[in-house]
């Protein structure tokens with residue numbers, strides 16, 4: 254259910270839709286190419302190294318460091334009720350980068366480029382349909398994962 258991913262979703266149909274199911278269950282999953290072994294996060298249906306179309310999901314630790322950040326005072330469509338908020342770009346230890354909101358464990362005054370961060374899966378609970386996302390939190394932050402089937 255990729256429709257679950259993000260507050261505003263422009264791509265409900267994708268080969269990587271299980272990414273959102275995993276997030277709902279507390280797992281940060283990237284992709285590993287079945288041909289060359291290259292890994293991508295967020296997961297990509299087609300390998301970013303060789304364009305091969307088959308992959309398997311692999312769990313990421315979500316540990317990383319902050320590359321840059323910005324404060325959003327004039328939010329885009331769908332996020333007007335949330336501004337102002339701070340988002341950051343982080344370099345993931347397991348490979349790849351992501352953009353995410355800063356969570357409640359890190360006040361804006363403590364944000365420093367290069368700081369270590371933990372990506373934590375989250376679910377918006379104010380919406381009727383399930384909406385998943387992730388936040389940037391202090392290293393060592395833990396969260397609940399649904400046990401693997």
Ligand SMILES: [Zn+2]
Nearest residue numbers: 286289300303
């Ligand atoms: Zn590949």
